[in-house]
Amino acid sequence: MSDLHVLSVVPEIYPIVKTGGLADVAGALPLALQAEGVRTTSLIPAYPAVRAALAQPAAEYVQPDLFGGPVRLLRGTVSGLDILAIDAPHLYDRPGNPYVGPDGRDWGDNALRFAALARVGADVATGAVPGLHPDILHAHDWQAGLAPAYLAYRGGPRPGTVITVHNLAFQGQFPADLLSTLGLPPESYNLGGVEYYGSIGYLKAGIALADRITTVSPTYAAEIATAAGGMGMDGLLRIRSHALFGILNGIDETVWNPETDPHLAAPFSLARLHRRATNKRALQIRLGLVPDANALLLGVVSRFTWQKGLDLLLAALPHLLGLDIQLAMLGAGDRALEEGFLAAAAAHPGRVGVVRGYDEPLAHQIQAGADALLVPSRFEPCGLTQLCALRYGALPVVARVGGLADTVIDANEAALAAGTGTGVQFAPPTQEMLEAAILRLAALWVDQPTWRKLQRTAMKSDVSWRRPAARYAALYRALRDERRT
Ligand code: ADP
Ligand code: GLC
Numbered sequence: 001m002s003d004l005h006v007l008s009v010v011p012e013i014y015p016i017v018k019t020g021g022l023a024d025v026a027g028a029l030p031l032a033l034q035a036e037g038v039r040t041t042s043l044i045p046a047y048p049a050v051r052a053a054l055a056q057p058a059a060e061y062v063q064p065d066l067f068g069g070p071v072r073l074l075r076g077t078v079s080g081l082d083i084l085a086i087d088a089p090h091l092y093d094r095p096g097n098p099y100v101g102p103d104g105r106d107w108g109d110n111a112l113r114f115a116a117l118a119r120v121g122a123d124v125a126t127g128a129v130p131g132l133h134p135d136i137l138h139a140h141d142w143q144a145g146l147a148p149a150y151l152a153y154r155g156g157p158r159p160g161t162v163i164t165v166h167n168l169a170f171q172g173q174f175p176a177d178l179l180s181t182l183g184l185p186p187e188s189y190n191l192g193g194v195e196y197y198g199s200i201g202y203l204k205a206g207i208a209l210a211d212r213i214t215t216v217s218p219t220y221a222a223e224i225a226t227a228a229g230g231m232g233m234d235g236l237l238r239i240r241s242h243a244l245f246g247i248l249n250g251i252d253e254t255v256w257n258p259e260t261d262p263h264l265a266a267p268f269s270l271a272r273l274h275r276r277a278t279n280k281r282a283l284q285i286r287l288g289l290v291p292d293a294n295a296l297l298l299g300v301v302s303r304f305t306w307q308k309g310l311d312l313l314l315a316a317l318p319h320l321l322g323l324d325i326q327l328a329m330l331g332a333g334d335r336a337l338e339e340g341f342l343a344a345a346a347a348h349p350g351r352v353g354v355v356r357g358y359d360e361p362l363a364h365q366i367q368a369g370a371d372a373l374l375v376p377s378r379f380e381p382c383g384l385t386q387l388c389a390l391r392y393g394a395l396p397v398v399a400r401v402g403g404l405a406d407t408v409i410d411a412n413e414a415a416l417a418a419g420t421g422t423g424v425q426f427a428p429p430t431q432e433m434l435e436a437a438i439l440r441l442a443a444l445w446v447d448q449p450t451w452r453k454l455q456r457t458a459m460k461s462d463v464s465w466r467r468p469a470a471r472y473a474a475l476y477r478a479l480r481d482e483r484r485t
Pocket of ligand 1 (some may be wrong): 019020021022024301302303330331332357358359361363382383384385386
């Protein structure tokens with residue numbers, strides 16, 4: 001039984017639309033919250049994929065004109081998620097990536113597309129859908145950032161508001177002259193409101209006006225309140241530090257379960273760890289690598305961007321190939337990085353394999369077949385791939401930043417003696433330190449009994465949503481109770 005109802009306002013949700021970890025979180029947290037007595041309704045734009053996923057939705061709430069066209073809300077259930085989809089064809093009926101058009105650029109009307117998400121969110125939060133009275137509106141990232149602002153300036157009764165920052169690098173900044181089009185009052189355009197360096201800042205508005213701010217790891221919560229990590233927002237975050245909380249992400253252990261994973265050549269578990277070798281061999285064959293059990297196989301599953309530090313890996317590669325290592329990479333993003341890694345694969349056939357694109361089964365196969373997973377991020381709010389790697393027994397090699405610092409235990413001497421190590425950390429995120437980390441990893445690989453011990457400890461790490469869900473539930477309840485009194 002649930003005693004608390006959350007309206008989660010999100011621009012993407014697994015398994016319907018996903019461009020990154022935000023979708024994973026939006027799709028898994030509501031299910032984990034059920035065990036905490038929290039019911040969630042997820043509000044999302046009805047992109048074509050969302051409309052297709054809702055088989056026979058009920059239509060609720062109609063608005064004849066929002067930013068140039070009519071809006072309806074469609075309601076249905078997808079994979080156990082209670083979905084409210086904003087059907088506004090003039091804004092969302094476009095195929096492909098939710099943010100970017102076929103020319104690779106952001107849609108020119110993204111300011112309106114995501115203001116609509118926030119505004120309908122504010123409407124639903126204040127009773128626009130009969131029978132739906134959320135206790136909390138939970139906005140995710142800049143795309144939903146205006147929702148707390150709409151509620152704050154509307155006045156009248158409203159639920160508590162929470163904004164989660166998944167990545168401070170994406171802030172949603174738009175021209176100031178949109179203010180009245182967006183339906184925001186003139187007094188909202190100031191330091192304590194939506195104004196941000198002479199523009200309207202969607203994420204800034206959320207951070208300024210939500211009752212609580214969360215981000216996805218304790219270390220990132222501390223980093224973003226500093227000038228070095230704050231990306232222009234650190235002053236405001238320091239002012240609001242009493243309302244800022246870092247709550248680690250988990251992963252959905254039914255989606256990421258090596259015992260039942262339908263994508264694997266040989267499902268495995270702690271008790272049947274030897275079967276991992278079959279997955280390694282299958283991965284080597286799939287990526288055109290030499291099927292050598294003794295080579296140390298490094299995996300990468302990532303967006304190819306500056307954030308993820310893959311240019312450091314590309315620069316380190318010539319030095320690393322002197323070792324008996326192989327590289328299995330999956331990802332897409334910056335052209336220069338894609339081309340650089342594809343060229344490396346062409347120059348080192350059998351040693352470097354690269355698949356460009358988005359491929360969910362292959363992401364699982366890399367986690368199950370690689371001996372280690374590289375995550376050399378320059379900054380990382382939480383990171384999910386290292387959590388999947390822990391669960392699948394691929395030792396994470398990570399930069400000591402953000403959530404990577406919080407989730408991987410470096411196999412230093414003390415940790416090896418205590419049996420607590422689960423991977424390798426390095427700092428700062430430079431090419432030299434990445435190389436040194438991989439050398440350290442290679443030394444561990446040579447000592448196979450130690451390696452197995454690390455692998456088993458990694459696989460026993462708690463990467464589930466249980467503890468994080470309990471923290472979100474406690475935060476929601478405290479906020480609801482505070483607003484009642
Ligand atoms: P971010 O959200 O910053 O990209 P995360 O580590 O939080 O990073 O989440 C990335 C998610 O996207 C993970 O679920 C990962 O498995 C998945 N992913 C990333 N790149 C690919 C890809 N090329 N193909 C399939 N899944 C991918
Ligand atoms: C963002 C971050 C990533 C985080 C994800 C989910 O995409 O880059 O670190 O894991 O959101 O919170």
